[in-house]
Amino acid sequence: MRIGVLDLASSLISIDSTNPGKLELEIADFLGDVLEDLGFNVERQRYSMRMNLFAYRNQERVRLLFCGHLDTVPPTEGWERSPFSPKVMRGRLFGLGACDMKGAIAAMIAAGVEALAEDKEVGVGFLLTSDEEVGMSGAKLAAPKLRDLFKNLRLCLIGEPTDLRLVTCHKGVLRATLRVKGVASHSSIPERGVNAVHIGINVLKRMMERGIPQLAHPILGRPTLQVTWVRGGVAENIIPDSFEAKIDARLIPQETEDRRKLLMDIAGEWGERVELEFGLALPPYEAPEIPEIAAISRIMGTVGLDSRPFGVPYLTEASVYWEKGIPSVIVGPGDIEQAHRPNESVYITKLALAKKLYRSLVLLLNRG
Incomplete structure (x- = not known):
C-alpha cells in the first residue's frame, strides 16, 4: 500500500x-x-x-x-x-x-x-x-x-x-525574565524615587558586556544574548517603580562556564531590587x-x-x-x-x- x-x-x-x-x-x-x-x-x-x-x-x-x-x-x-x-x-x-x-x-x-x-x-x-x-x-x-x-x-x-x-x-537556549523594583515619585524630583528603568537598562548593559562567553564553535559560531521584550513606566511624568525584560541566550557546545550563574552574578550586583527568573533551558x-x-x-x-x-x-x-x-x-x-x-x-x-x-x-x- x-x-x-x-x-x-x-x-x-x-x-x-x-x-x-x-x-x-x-x-x-x-x-x-x-x-x-x-x-x-x-x-x-x-x-x-x-x-x-x-x-x-x-x-x-x-x-x-x-x-x-x-x-x-x-x-x-x-x-x-x-x-x-x-x-x-x-x-x-x-x-x-x-x-x-x-x-x-x-x-x-x-x-x-x-x-x-x-x-x-x-x-x-x-x-x-x-x-x-x-x-x-x-x-x-x-x-x-x-x-x-x-x-x-x-x-x-x-x-x-x-x-x-x-x-x-x-545551539542551546536559556531564557530569563529580569524584574526590577523601584520607587515612584514625581519626575521633577527624581531624587525622591528610585528609577527602575534606569537600573534595568544598566543591568542589561552589563549582561551584554559580560554575559556572553568569548568563544566560537567551528560550525555554530559565537554564543549570543538578546533582549527580546521590555516593559516599564506608567506615565511620562512619573519615575517608574518597575521594569521587566525578557532575555534570550543561545549557547554553544564548548561553553564551560555556567551561563545561568554568570547572569545571576551580574543581576546580584544590584541587590534585592533586581530579580532574575529563568524559563526554558535546554543545552x-x-x-x-x-x-x-x-x-x-x-x-x-x-x-x-x-x-x-x-x-x-x-x-x-x-x-x-x-x-x-x-x-x-x-x-x-x-x-x-x-x-x-x-x-x-x-x-x-x-x-x-x-x-x-x-x-x-x-x-x-x-x-x-
Whole structure:
C-alpha cells in the first residue's frame, strides 16, 4: 500500500494544531487512525489537553526513529488565503505547517510505508510530539520511554526544516525574565524615587558586556544574548517603580562556564531590587561520531544532496533526546526561511526527495 505525500501533507495542514491555540489532540487522533489503518501499532500518550504518538512495525529492528512535532505556531498577519486551506501552485505546497513540519511528517510516513512494501520485516518507527513550538513538553514526556519501547534504538531523525542538509549540531537556549523594583515619585524630583528603568537598562548593559562567553564553535559560531521584550513606566511624568525584560541566550557546545550563574552574578550586583527568573533551558546539541550518521551522510551523497555536517542556530528536540543519551540528526525538506511567516510553503520536489531519502535510510539501517 502506498500513501501520497502531497495528499497527507495537505490533510495535516487542514487541521488546526496551533500552539498556543487549538493544540494537537485533533491532529494526533487523525494521524493515529491513519497509522493504524496502515498497519502500524500505535500508542497514544495523552497528557493534559495534548497527545504524543508512538507508532511502529517490527519495533525490535528500529534503530533509526523518525521524529516530528504536530503543532505549529499561530498564523501571523499577511496570509493571502486561509492558512488551513492547502494550495499547490508554482511548484510549492502552501499552508501553515507545510514547511515546519507537516510536510516532513507526511514524507516520513510515506517512506516508511514504501520501505515495508519492499521488505515487510524492516523496522519502521515514529515519534510525533506535541508542544515543540513553546515548551517541548511532549518530547520531555516521551523521551524516557524511547529506550524501553525501542530496545535497539541508535538514532533519531528529526524532520525540522534544513533544506535537506545534514544538521548535526545546534545551539542551546536559556531564557530569563529580569524584574526590577523601584520607587515612584514625581519626575521633577527624581531624587525622591528610585528609577527602575534606569537600573534595568544598566543591568542589561552589563549582561551584554559580560554575559556572553568569548568563544566560537567551528560550525555554530559565537554564543549570543538578546533582549527580546521590555516593559516599564506608567506615565511620562512619573519615575517608574518597575521594569521587566525578557532575555534570550543561545549557547554553544564548548561553553564551560555556567551561563545561568554568570547572569545571576551580574543581576546580584544590584541587590534585592533586581530579580532574575529563568524559563526554558535546554543545552546545545552536537552529535557524536557514530556509524549510523556516517551512513546517512553517504546515502545523502548518492541522491545528490549536500552530505557535509551543518549547524543551525535554532533549537530542536534533539537537545531533549540527548539528555537521555539518544543522539539525533536533523534533516527535513523545508527551508527555515519559510517557517513562522505568512504564506509558508515547501517545494513539492523537496518533499519527494525527502521521501526517497527517508526510505533509503530505513532500508539501510533498520533491516536484520
